[in-house]
Amino acid sequence: MTLRPTQACDQCTLRQLCLPMGLPDTELWQLDEIVQQRRPIEKGSTLFSMGSPFEYLYAVRTGTMKTVLMGDDGTEQITGFALAGELLGLDAIHQGSHPVTAIALESTSVCAVPWSLVEDLSGRLPTFRQHLMGVMSRGLASEENLHALLGQRSAEQRLATFLLSLSQRHHARGLAADRFILPMSRADIANHLGLTQETISRLFTQMRRQGLIELHTRDLYIPDLDALRTTAGVSTSAASSA
């Protein structure tokens, strides 16, 4: 047993995906020193709320979060899902407060990085800065893909694309691309894709009948990824998180 906290960045399996990507070992300790390991956020509870001041960037360690934009009229839009290794809060830099609420879909642990530290490291370490800007740039490109998905695609194509996006992101984490658990409800998927719960449910049974997927509750298996890609409309580059 070592005295080093098991959550240390240099031990983290997500290091290649997460904020410290590209940081030299000699600088990594600066993150380790200051990054706060919060106790897990319970399913359904919020990490930060829309309108709250922006102080930390968060990296998901384990679990899954959703980000929700609440409308004045009570409508809610799920703008994205954050898997392990993905960052939350980059959309808050501009106005200094979070434009969305972050809610845990399951028990989820995060690393909290003070924004002031990120700014400091950005000024001193070009590699770190480039990585950070790359992440933001990728976020912009992803949302453009999502825009095209919502604007041009049928319900079936949206759902297939969404499943492929999850598959791809799991694969990027070294997990199986064809078998994983959906951490979110049908209603969450529907909301995110601009559809209704009922439509998602109908599509799932239709896809089951076509042999495109096997799905028990939230346990998903995709026997033929290429077949799913075909129904998605050949969009290989699926949209990712926000």
Added chain:
Amino acid sequence: MTLRPTQACDQCTLRQLCLPMGLPDTELWQLDEIVQQRRPIEKGSTLFSMGSPFEYLYAVRTGTMKTVLMGDDGTEQITGFALAGELLGLDAIHQGSHPVTAIALESTSVCAVPWSLVEDLSGRLPTFRQHLMGVMSRGLASEENLHALLGQRSAEQRLATFLLSLSQRHHARGLAADRFILPMSRADIANHLGLTQETISRLFTQMRRQGLIELHTRDLYIPDLDALRTTAGVSTSAASSA
């Protein structure tokens, strides 16, 4: 007549909106020295194409551009419109090539800033870096709003919100909020909002009959902005560009 090019950043009316915002005068010349003023891009021609290498960040000086994401199957999605002072190319940093094609809606002039210069200035000037990250962050937040617009709102609400967004952006440039020219076609508006040309046309005549707008060809007048906000669904913070 001065020998200084009239396009110099320190003379530019967009300085407070554009990339050099917050740059000290003592540093401004570094942009001026290197920024290329391109000859105007004619209506309908492209500034850069999807897939082309990312070398420059572009700032719109005059005119309007649209950014289009082309699908493998021939579908096109207009992801945003860039007005004077807005930046193009931030979504290309990550993958090193442009994910969208930029097309001029009218004769448009841009400033081309080498990305290497931007990176250099980002490393040396904290204020500049903060501004740049702020712009990207705002882009992320804007696209989240757009997501909610496409996912939750009716055709009428989408169009009203879109007009208010244009109005607001004109106002931010010191122009009239209630009277401006639509630089894009009905088909472009429709595509951007996930609707059809016919629906937009029908909504325009409906809004005309309700007295919400006056519109001759592309000449728009909004007699009562608050009324339009009401039909938009009280979303004061309208979505902006991409």
Added chain:
DNA sequence: CGCTCAGTTGACGTATCTCAATCTAAGTGG
């Protein structure tokens, strides 16, 4: 073992799309 909430399925309604026919504005060449 029954409560509760997520998920499924059905019947029906409708906002928006599709197809197609004008109509209008802005050029363009004679």
Added chain:
DNA sequence: CCACTTAGATTGAGATACGTCAACTGAGCG
């Protein structure tokens, strides 16, 4: 300066994908 052309815009009639409302079912949990 006026026919002619052409692309954009408007309008109508009919089709449909998806939503709404509502009942039912199954899974997890105390």
